Ligand SMILES: Nc1nc2c(ncn2[C@@H]2O[C@H](COP(=O)(O)OP(=O)(O)OP(=O)(O)O)[C@@H](O)[C@H]2O)c(=O)[nH]1
């Protein structure tokens with residue numbers, strides 16, 4: 001079986017990065033899914049399972065984002081005993097990164113190398129503006145083209161009105177209203193899954209992501225079934241991140257339903273301000289650079305609030321997310337310092353003379 005990687009976005013620029021590491025037993029591949037300790041990859045040979053090379057695992061111990069994630073282009077190595085390992089990850093062009101849940105402060109990559117990142121939100125129950133704003137910030141921070149897909153439009157009397165309302169909190173972002181029941185609006189999403197292009201979906205559980213994947217991939221979902229058979233598991237697709245090739249070229253990357261989405265550290269601030277371009281632009285016009293928009297003279301934000309050009313809800317949402325990033329950044333710094341101390345301690349222990357017991 002041969003698979004044309006160009007349909008999944010392999011191009012000259014990736015090939016140029018791959019060339020120096022290419023050897024007789026090496027080949028490129030794209031990760032469709034990661035399970036504990038291994039991943040499923042599409043290579044020129046089709047779908048196959050691969051474990052992680054020791055060097056990769058060592059790098060991941062220092063920083064978990066070094067591990068492959070769905071959407072990554074990787075260097076595969078074939079071993080004489082028919083095993084395949086992932087030797088390295090090609091630099092990611094775009095990535096959706098969130099702060100992992102729990103008390104640790106590690107970053108988690110949900111999806112890599114997306115051309116477009118869609119925030120998926122249903123019309124029913126009523127769309128949650130705060131959730132859309134938060135996910136749009138992640139989408140902007142990813143470097144991919146952000147969009148909003150409003151699902152289950154067959155359940156709304158006036159989906160266009162809801163789309164327009166969401167348009168107001170999504171500056172410079174197209175909003176697509178679709179229904180997988182009637183098929184309405186699906187054709188307008190086709191360009192995002194054209195050959196070589198990857199569309200990523202983020203949204204809460206039940207938002208309609210899987211239904212969308214099935215609708216875009218066609219009734220058979222050839223690729224998905226094939227890959228699922230390869231790794232011998234019967235689990236439902238959305239319990240893990242999965243890149244699904246679209247027959248005819250292109251791919252959709254379905255992420256698991258997100259409950260809490262932490263925005264992460266410093267480098268998401270640009271994404272946040274892009275998602276809140278309207279507010280950030282106003283704030284930049286305030287007379288004082290450190291204006292807190294609490295009654296200072298020459299406050300452009302206060303002026304916009306007064307004339308109804310900006311809502312309190314939107315301002316507070318932006319400020320809350322900024323505070324969240326600041327807190328997360330501090331937590332991350334503390335963790336990094338602790339990691340650093342632990343590394344030095346290990347080094348010192350390793351350098352102790354052999355045979356000498358303390
Ligand atoms: N009426 C209607 N229902 C839909 C539509 N799309 C999805 N649904 C229903 O919404 C429910 C959730 O859809 P899924 O596609 O499983 O949602 P998901 O986002 O993949 O959820 P997770 O797998 O938990 O992440 C299912 O019962 C679907 O049948 C739609 O366009 N119209």
Ligand SMILES: [Zn+2]
Nearest residue numbers: 286291293299
């Ligand atoms: Zn101000």
